[in-house]
Amino acid sequence: MKAAINAQIGKIRLFLHRGLNGPQALAFLPALALAAFWLGGETFLIAVALGLPAVILLTGNFAIPNNGQSEPSGYSDVVNNLTANKMADASLSQSRAVSMASACILVEVDGLEEIAQRGGDAAAEAMRDLTLSRLRNTLRRDDRAVRMSDSRFLILLAPSIRLDLEALLQLSTRLQTSVEEPASLENSMRYLSASIGFCGSPRLPDDATGAQMLESAVVALNEAIKNGPSAIRAWSENMRAAHKEQQNLRTEVDRALANGQIQPWFQPQICTSTGSISGVEALARWIHPERGIVPPAQFLRVLEDAGRMERLGEVILQHSLTALRSWDQAGLDIPRVSVNFSDSELREPNLVQKIQWELDRFGLTPPRLGIEVLETVIAGSPEGSVARNIVELGELGCHIDLDDFGTGHASITALRKFKVHRLKIDRSFVTRVDRDEDQHRMLAAVLGMADRLGLETLAEGVESVGEHALLSQLGCDHVQGFGIARPMPVDQMVDWAKEHANRIEGAQRLGRGAK
Numbered sequence: 216m217k218a219a220i221n222a223q224i225g226k227i228r229l230f231l232h233r234g235l236n237g238p239q240a241l242a243f244l245p246a247l248a249l250a251a252f253w254l255g256g257e258t259f260l261i262a263v264a265l266g267l268p269a270v271i272l273l274t275g276n277f278a279i280p281n282n283g284q285s286e287p288s289g290y291s292d293v294v295n296n297l298t299a300n301k302m303a304d305a306s307l308s309q310s311r312a313v314s315m316a317s318a319c320i321l322v323e324v325d326g327l328e329e330i331a332q333r334g335g336d337a338a339a340e341a342m343r344d345l346t347l348s349r350l351r352n353t354l355r356r357d358d359r360a361v362r363m364s365d366s367r368f369l370i371l372l373a374p375s376i377r378l379d380l381e382a383l384l385q386l387s388t389r390l391q392t393s394v395e396e397p398a399s400l401e402n403s404m405r406y407l408s409a410s411i412g413f414c415g416s417p418r419l420p421d422d423a424t425g426a427q428m429l430e431s432a433v434v435a436l437n438e439a440i441k442n443g444p445s446a447i448r449a450w451s452e453n454m455r456a457a458h459k460e461q462q463n464l465r466t467e468v469d470r471a472l473a474n475g476q477i478q479p480w481f482q483p484q485i486c487t488s489t490g491s492i493s494g495v496e497a498l499a500r501w502i503h504p505e506r507g508i509v510p511p512a513q514f515l516r517v518l519e520d521a522g523r524m525e526r527l528g529e530v531i532l533q534h535s536l537t538a539l540r541s542w543d544q545a546g547l548d549i550p551r552v553s554v555n556f557s558d559s560e561l562r563e564p565n566l567v568q569k570i571q572w573e574l575d576r577f578g579l580t581p582p583r584l585g586i587e588v589l590e591t592v593i594a595g596s597p598e599g600s601v602a603r604n605i606v607e608l609g610e611l612g613c614h615i616d617l618d619d620f621g622t623g624h625a626s627i628t629a630l631r632k633f634k635v636h637r638l639k640i641d642r643s644f645v646t647r648v649d650r651d652e653d654q655h656r657m658l659a660a661v662l663g664m665a666d667r668l669g670l671e672t673l674a675e676g677v678e679s680v681g682e683h684a685l686l687s688q689l690g691c692d693h694v695q696g697f698g699i700a701r702p703m704p705v706d707q708m709v710d711w712a713k714e715h716a717n718r719i720e721g722a723q724r725l726g727r728g729a730k
C-alpha cells in the first residue's frame with residue numbers, strides 16, 4: 216500500500232513540476248483521487264472529482280504539439296553518446312518514479328549523403344534541421360528529440376501510461392511518414408528515407424538502466440537498417456540473444472583475421488585451347504581450430520556487418536601476392552591470381568594506390584592481378600568511387616573479371632566503360648549444359664555476344680567431363696570448377712600444377728602419337 220501511495224505521490228510531484236499536459240493529464244486522475252482521499256477524505260475526493268475535469272477543459276491543454284521548438288530540457292540539438300546515455304537514464308528514472316513507461320526511439324535517416332553530393336553540405340545540414348523539427352512536430356511537448364550523429368536522431372518519450380508495442384509502432388510510423396515527406400529546398404525536391412528501431416521500458420527488466428534501453432534501441436535499429444529501406448523494428452529479448460551471438464562471432468572473426476586463420480585457398484582456371492593453367496581464383500577460408508574449414512558463406516556477412524571487408528581484402532591480397540611469388544620461385548607457370556572485391560572495398564578512396572604499392576612491394580606487374588567484380592556491383596554503380604576505382608585499376612593494367620555474369624543487369628555500355636576483360640559466366644548457366652538443350656542455347660548466345668564484343672569468357676562451376684568438353688567445343692576460353700580441381704591451400708597448388716603439366720604433356724604426346 217505504502218509503495219502504491221509513494222508511486223502516486225511521485226505522479227503528483229511530476230504533475231506539479233511539468234504542469235498539466237496532454238492526454239497524460241488523465242494519468243493523474245487516479246493519483247489525484249487517491250491523494251485527495253488520503254489527504255481529506257470523501258468530501259475532498261468529491262471536490263477533486265468534480266473540479267478537475269473543469270480545470271482540464273478550461274486549460275484546453277491537450278496534446279500540445281512541440282511545434283518545432285528547440286529541445287526544451289536544456290540539452291542542445293546535437294548530443295554525443297555520453298549525453299544520450301544520460302538523457303536515457305534520466306528518462307527511465309523519471310518514468311519509474313511515477314510508475315509509468317518510457318521508450319527510446321532511434322531514427323536513422325538515409326539520403327543525406329546524396330543530398331550533400333548534389334547540393335553541398337549546407338543543403339544536407341538544412342535537411343538535418345528540417346528532420347529534427349519534423350520529428351519534434353510529431354511528438355508531444357515533453358517528449359525529447361535530439362540528433363546523435365550526421366544521420367541518427369534520438370527520441371525519448373515522456374512518461375506515459377500506455378506504451379505497448381502497438382502504440383510505439385503507430386508513433387514510429389507517424390515519425391517515419393513525417394521524415395519521408397518530400398521537401399522542397401533551394402528549388403529542388405529532396406527525399407529522405409528513415410529506418411526506425413525502438414525499445415519500450417515495459418520490455419526491459421526492472422533493474423535495466425537507460426543506457427541499456429538506448430543500446431536495445433540501437434540493436435533494433437540495426438535490425439531495421441538491415442531490412443531497410445524504411446523498416447521499423449521493435450526490440451525483443453530474442454533480438455538481444457541473436458545480437459550477443461553475432462557480437463561473439465564478430466570478435467572471433469576479427470581475431471581470426473588478425474592471427475592469420477583467415478586465408479585464401481586457390482582454385483585453378485584452365486585455358487580450353489591449350490589445357491594449361493591460365494590463372495587461379497583466391498577464395499577466402501577460415502581455418503578454424505575446432506570447426507575445421509569454414510567457407511565464406513558463414514563469415515562474410517559478419518565481416519560486412521562489422522565493416523571489416525576492407526581488412527579481409529587486404530589480408531587476401533597479401534596472401535595471394537605472396538603465393539604468386541612463391542609459385543614463380545618454384546618455377547610454376549601461373550600467369551595470374553584473381554581476387555574477389557566487394558562493393559565496400561571498391562568504395563575505398565585510395566584503393567588503386569594501395570594495390571599499386573602492394574604489387575610494387577612484391578615485384579609483380581599489374582596484369583598478374585585479376586580483379587573480380589560482381590555483375591550486380593557494376594550494374595548498380597555507374598558513377599562514383601566504385602566506378603572510378605574499377606576504371607583506374609583497369610588503366611593500371613589489372614585484369615577486370617565480371618563475376619557471376621548473367622545474374623545482374625550490366626549493360627553493354629557498362630562493359631565497355633569498365634574495360635571488362637573477361638565474363639565469368641555464372642554456374643547456373645553452366646550446370647548440365649551438355650544435357651539440357653535450353654541451357655545449351657543460352658550459353659551459345661552468351662558466348663556469341665562476348666565474342667562479338669571482344670571479351671574473353673570463363674565458365675564457372677564446371678563439374679563434369681561432358682560440360683568441360685561442350686564448353687571447349689562452343690568456344691568458351693577458360694573453365695573453372697570442381698571437375699578440374701577444388702579450391703586448395705597454397706602449397707598443394709605446387710603439386711597440383713606439376714601433375715597437371717605432366718597430364719597435359721602426356722595428352723599432347725598421345726595426340727602426336729595418334730597423328
Ligand code: C2E
Nearest residue numbers: 498499510511531555556557676677678695696697698702
Ligand atoms: P564466387 O566468387 O562466385 O566463387 C565461386 C564459388 O563457387 C566458390 O565458393 C567456389 O568454391 C565454388 N565453386 C567452384 N567450383 C564449383 C563447382 O564446380 N561447383 C560448385 N557447386 N561450386 C563451385 P566459395 O569459396 O564458398 O565462395 C563463395 C563466394 O564468396 C564467392 O563466390 C565470392 O563471392 C565470395 N568470396 C569468397 N572469397 C572472397 C573474398 O576473399 N572476398 C570477397 N569479397 N568475397 C569472397
Ligand code: CA
Nearest residue numbers: 496555587618
Ligand atoms: Ca569470384
Ligand code: CA
Nearest residue numbers: 618619639675
Ligand atoms: Ca562467381
